[in-house]
Amino acid sequence: MSLAEQTTDKPRTKPAEVRLEELMNAAEALFLDKGFDATTVSDIVKKAGVAKGTYYHYFSAKTDVLNALRTRYMDWYLDKIDSAMNACSQQDHREKLKQWCEISVIAYVEKQQLHDMLFHQVFHQSSNIHENRALQQIQTLLIVGTENKTWHVTQPELTSTLIYHGMHAAVDNLGHSEEYTANTLGPMLYQQFTQLLK
Template sequence: MIATRPRPKPRQKPAGAPRTKPAEVRLDELMNAAQRLFLEKGVESTTVSEIVEEAQVAKGTFYTYFASKNDMLVALGERYTQHFLQALEQAIEQCAKDDWVSRLRVWVHANVATYLATYSIHDIVYTNHHHHDRNNKAKNAILDQLMVILEGGKAAGVWQLSDPRINALMIYSGVHGVTDDAIVDRLEDCTAFADKVSVSCLAMLGR
């Protein structure tokens, strides 16, 4: 009878051994690392080498996703806008679907609160946006969201608007303009402030 060697057991990774992360997780961590450094040092002073070191990835990983640091900045801006819109949408969805007054009031509150909480990131990712840049995708996305509320209220007879687009532009510009003042004043609790802003916006619509 021929003796056989016992089959070796498969090698097991030691506890705590790193595992390959999903691409979307790795990308998010890379962008988070860049955002932290941009906030701390500024975009111009931050290098790609510092970003990958902060994210604990190889430099090649950076260039898998981005052609340059500016390319990443554009992606951060798109992510910021997506998160901003999600915050507004989540707030709006707490209201009844046909309560257009509450939806507008909540939209204003969420804009003020979210902008106040994230303006430092906003100022980095939108640093190149100027008045001559009329085709501002982030602004248009938020305006589209506001237009749904204004047109819904108009259709329901809640307010009479000859041109909802003009009203949306005035409300958008007004809300973000006055919130800039709140940022300068370092306002910590924005509740009363947002109440006043929403009252003014509703008054503009005759409510």
């Protein structure tokens, strides 16, 4: 093979971020299909079409890929909510809260099976960085809204916890509720939460 032919060949390896994404996508699909405990690292590398050494280049254990999937989910979830809140007028904190309620429900329902697998079916510490990121998002909104006299929240940490976990509990109950649906829950939560913020 001439030198010119060698330099025009396609690279044999994919970029690191592509390879990482393929490993995570393979793990996610297998965890959803077989469950976390029943999935092996060998299953993941086979589905991703890579060598085991490639997996261990990115992750040292199966729980590491699970944590990476949790982070990816929370990035997606929080970015979706941030985009909706950032589209609101900067000082319209009530509309931002409304968007938080509605988009939280939509996002949660959209990927509920994935969320439940990542955060409910597999053990994780109750005090974890993923939940803290979501709580911080709503707590910041409550603090800024209080500073701008949109509402008066004296306990933003407690109130953000009630709002966040209230939303999660309501979505978890969607299949059993006779009072609300996925389409009506967001606006109903907003109405309930604004009563809490008076």
